[in-house]
Amino acid sequence: MAFALVVFLLGTKTYRFSIKGDEKSPFVRIGQVFVEAAKNWRATPPTIVIEEEVGGTLTHQGSQQFSFLNKALLGRAGSKKDGNVCSIREVEEAKAVLRLVPIWATCLVYAIVFAQSSTFFTKQGVTMDRSIVGFEIPAASLQSFIGFSVVLFIPIYDRIFVPLARAITRKPSGITMLQRIGTGMFLSIISMIVAAIVERKRLETAREYGLVDMPEATIPMSVWWLVPQYALFGVADVFTMVGLQEFFYDQVPNELRSVGLSLYLSIFGVGSLLSSALVSIIEKATSGDGHDSWFADNLNRAHLDYFYWLLAGLSAVELVAFLYFTKSYIYNRVSTI
Known part of the structure; x- marks a missing residue:
């Protein structure tokens, strides 16, 4: 194990690192979607979802499943909270993980x-x-x-x-x-x-x-x-x-x-x-x-x-x-x- 650790450390310099700058980690992005959706749970669904669905970015089926998470997009529909706005990609990531939970549990x-x-x-x-x-x-x-x-x-x-x-x-x-x-x-x-x-x-x-x-x-x-x-x-x-x-x-x-x-x-x-x-x-x-x-x-x-x-x-x-x-x-x- 000690020998393997030495080889591992020597090889780290040859690895390819993906530099993503200030991009948030997946856990932070997914967590923020749930937090923003919870904050906006009384609000009406954001118009941006309808616009993206009509434009073909989102499928109707995909936007309707776990639709409560769409409320994390409310900032894009007119909210002034620019610092905590969730993108459609982040919402879809959260849905993708949540979609796996029933399979995981069973x-x-x-x-x-x-x-x-x-x-x-x-x-x-x-x-x-x-x-x-x-x-x-x-x-x-x-x-x-x-x-x-x-x-x-x-x-x-x-x-x-x-x-x-x-x-x-x-x-x-x-x-x-x-x-x-x-x-x-x-x-x-x-x-x-x-x-x-x-x-x-x-x-x-x-x-x-x-x-x-x-x-x-x-x-x-x-x-x-x-x-x-x-x-x-x-x-x-x-x-x-x-x-x-x-x-x-x-x-x-x-x-x-x-x-x-x-x-x-x-x-x-x-x-x-x-x-x-x-x-x-x-x-x-x-x-x-x-x-x-x-x-x-x-x-x-x-x-x-x-x-x-x-x-x-x-x-x-x-x-x-x-x-x-x-x-x-x-x-x-x-x-x-």
């Missing part, structure tokens, strides 16, 4: 599901038979199957799936970015269903061999049972994670590319926090009165299968909400979708 459950691959999946693997060809593999190494499935499926997606989809939809990309994201969400539901079934089988095996109260004992069930749910996660990543990155990068103005990528990354950061919160709530709700919680330290008395079924249900609701919002979404770059 992807949080996918991030919650994704968080389980490095937590409870590993905890399951610890209790199972991990001996392969005379040695025992670490339970955490099972996460490598996600990477393997990604590497194996990408050529299939690029060389087989896309050409077939292109022949049906007549679109260069085969399917749209939003359809790609939705497909990955559907696969995440399947992965949770598979995980719940495998966990139920693991609990039944523990009861069959009398190992329920022996949490340190190895259950005579091969760890290979967990591979399908890891592999499904990898295939879902090819659709959803790549689709999200492309979508949030593409659907913002050029000056807001970094904001778009930060929104994409924040899905998994916030999703991990929500996963922890959900686990804490369920832990408190299912423990007490002498009952073991769904996440008991003795995994043979826990009910991770219930948790996986719950996540599958939440993912189904998420997918329905996602499909609803995609119908009303206005693309910024229709030609690239």
